Every structure is written in C-alpha cells, then in structure tokens.
Amino acid sequence: MTKEELKNKLTEIIPTATLDESSEWLSMTVAADKFLSNAEIIRNHPDLNFDYMFSLTCIDWKTNLQMVYHFTSTAHRQPLVMKVELNRTSPEIETVSHIWRTAEFHEREVYELFGVNFLNHPDLRLLILPDGWEGKNPLRKDFEDAVNMIKL
C-alpha cells in the first residue's frame, strides 16, 4: 500500500481525523477522547490492520504534551503516525496496552519520564527511574536537577 492509498482509505474509514502528509509517513491527529476508539479501528479494520506498534513516545512542546505513536502492518507495511495533543497540567490518555502489548512497557516509560497518566493501564509504576522519582519528569523541558544533570 502506498501513502496515497492509505490516505484515501483513512478519510473513508475515519472521516473526523486530521491528516498531514508533509513528513515521510502519513500522520493523523486525533482528539484524546476519540483516541481509544480510533486505535481499535486501525487495529481491527481488515483494510488497515495495523498490528505492529514500533514506537510510542511523547514530546514536550512547553505549552502542551504530544503523544506520538508509530504503527505499521505486517500485511501491507505502510507506516502510520498517530498524534494526540494533551494538556500539560494533568495529561491523561487511555492505555492501548490491551491492543498492542508492547505498549505496556513503553507507556510506563512515558509515564515516568513525562508524567502522562495512562487510564486503565494494568501496572502503571516506575520502570526505569528509582524509587522516590514519582512526580519528577526528567524529559520535560523545564526539568532541573542540580545534582544529577550536567549542563553541556
């Protein structure tokens, strides 16, 4: 499947999504409350069948947070990027760890490094950071740590 074909299919299946073609892969922005239902559609729809999530991360844009999901399919191999805007004070999003099991670890990583709360996650605890780091989110842009951080 090419990028153009994927775009046509997506506009047909999810008409509410905002599509962006400027990057190498097609990117789709969805609202946080519609995210879970859209994730289920792209996983289960026979024409889309995005069964493999190869990256899950977050970007701190100082005014808001942005979740970035990279999907591809073992059937048609055309990647899709899904983006969700979250507010910075109390970021919350539904987990997708029951759809793509690799998300469980990736979401725990984003939880501790960015402070995003994943609703209904089976085991949302610190993964990489040691005890006592709850609430401190090192990958946020305003994070300061005089002891552990060396300014380059």
Add this chain to the structure above:
Amino acid sequence: MYRQTEILQDATQVSPLNGGGDLEGAGDLIINVGPQHPSTHGVLHLVITLNGETIKKVEPHLGYIHRSIEKMCESLTFRQFIYVTSKMDYLSSHINNHGCCLCVEKGLQIEVPERAQVIRVLMDELTRLASHQLWWGALGMDVGALTPFFHAFRERELINDIFEETCGTRLTMNYMVPGGVMADLHPNFQRRVHEFIKQFKLKIDEYDELLTDNIIFKNRMQGVGVLSAADAVSYGCTGPVARGSNVVCDIRKLYPYEVYNKLQFDEVIETGGDCYARYMVRMKEMRQSLSIIEQLIDQVPEGEFQAKTKAVLKLPKGEYYSRVETARGEFGVYIVSEGGTTPYRIKFRSPGFSNLSALDHMARGGKIGDLIAIMGSLDLVIPDIDR
C-alpha cells in the same frame, strides 16, 4: 531493595494465588535474580514469583544504567549526538551510529558516496558477526558449557583487530559520521578481512559441532520459551527473536538502505518459536553475513569516503525517522527538529526494550532453569534497554 508491587503483597499470604495448577501445600516464593547476576549479562534485576519450580511471573526492573541519553542528546549538536549512541548497544555500535547518520542525512538530503555506503555495510556486517559470536559464547556459558565462550572470543578478537586498525578503537568505534565515514579504510583492511573469512568459515562448522547438534544443548533449548507469531508482533519483537517465530521483519530486506538492495542474501526465518529456533536464526545469519562480506570486500568502489557537508548542521523543521537492522533487531531513531543545531527531541527505539517485554510471557509456566536459557536466547544488552 525491590519496589512494592501488587504480586509481592499477595505473595505474603500463604494460600496459593491461582488455585489450580499450584503445588499442594506450597506457597509462592519470590526470588530476586540480579541486579548482579552472571546470566543477566549486565545489571538487570528480575523479580520472579515461583511456585515450586514453576515460574508464575517474571517482573523486570530496569534502569540500573539509565543515563537518559535522550535528554543528553537534546543539548548536543547533530554531529555530536551520534557518538553517544555507541554507548547504548555497545555490541552494535557501528549500526547504532549508522541509524543516526541515516536520520540526519534524510533531513539534510545528503547524498552518501558509494564507497562510503559499501564501507558502512561491510562494517555493519562485521559488527553483526562479532555480536552474534559473543552471544553464542555467552549462551553456551548460560546453559553450562564453558568451551564455546573461549572459541567465540578467539574469532571475535580478529574482528576487533580489524576495527582497531581502521577505526582506532575496538568497541565503541564512532566511525560513521553524517555524509560517510570518518576515515578511509586502512590499507591492510581487505587482506585481514580475507584472512578472517578463511579462518571463520572453518570455525563456524566447529561451532555447529560443539552446540547445534549437541543433544544436551538441544534438550535445554527445544520447546522452551515458545513465542507465537501473533504474540511476537504484539510485543513488538524484532530481529532474530521475531524471525524465530516465523515473522518477516528484516529491515535490510523490507526497507533497504545503502547497498543492501544490490546484495544477494536471504532473510533467515524459523518456524519453531522456541529458544532453539532463535538460536538457529542467529547461526544461519552468521553465514549470511559472511556471504555479504565476501560479495563486497573485493568490490569496494574508488572515490570519496565522505560527502562534503557544512561544518554546522541544521536540520530543517520537521520530524525524521530512520531504522536499521542491528544484531538484536530493529533500531529506530526519531528526531524532531525545530530548525536549530540541536535536536528538539530524540527518541531511540531500541530492539532490546521490546524484546525484553516478552520475557514474562515466554517464561510463565516454565521451570526456573529454563528462564536462563530464554534470557540467553533473547540476546539482551542492558545499556541498549535502559538507554
């Protein structure tokens, strides 16, 4: 001290957790493996819940060598950050550097000279061989055979010598730069690679004799840690772990970079899904890598080894993703640039992190001795997982 979790609190009660298959009269036992344990190949901490000898749950605790490389990269320029990535997967440092260079080149649309492309592929495949050799030796040691370790390290030294001559160092080479490679090949390079191929072709048969057909080794590996194809995809497994479960995922074939599309090689696929299938994938991959090196070593084209690039690199505003196939699987670099000299955000998609997340699934219901074999077959490199 381990963190308090749900399962640990349950286990303080004497009654069995799930009724059913538990050993009669036996409560659950919590065992800590690591952070310093020979079989974890680094500082990985596993909290295992056991009933009798059967594993009920494996819980990895990470972060003992987390250096926050992603945060560090935000203050390094597009030339500098590549050197940090050698320290992630130190057994695939050439390939890590390669992935980062590809991403920067994609953003700046730099055309890499053909000579540099061939040198890069040669180095990648030598790295893959060295990494698989170390894995083979360490796996043997994990399941109780000490001899393979010495055999593997003897041949690995030859590759390290080749790297040292051309790149200056033996482990974290930092040889690839945006636009090509840092220096031209050493005049001895081709001769020494030929010598290595000649020797290793004999030795790899010896490897097979030592372990592959060994009945004790087979009993430890066959039918252990089975991962189905659907689970491998769902857990995001890549590399030999997924290919052992009959998943087509070789980036070199699916999204060819550099000169891989001009080369003759097969993607090794096994259908078993157990530890032995993963073992066979890596053994066959070594032969494929040898064949790639043989195809290229006498065909290194003349010309520049580095494209002319600006002294200060500024990636245009936007986002870039590149992926390469390391010895452990798919390595992805995701750069978000705001148009400055440093990346706004970098994400490294490390293969080991996703492969490790499937460990719990594979080990459940197995015996505790099998866990060591499963970990060996996953080929974990801890700095790659922690980043």
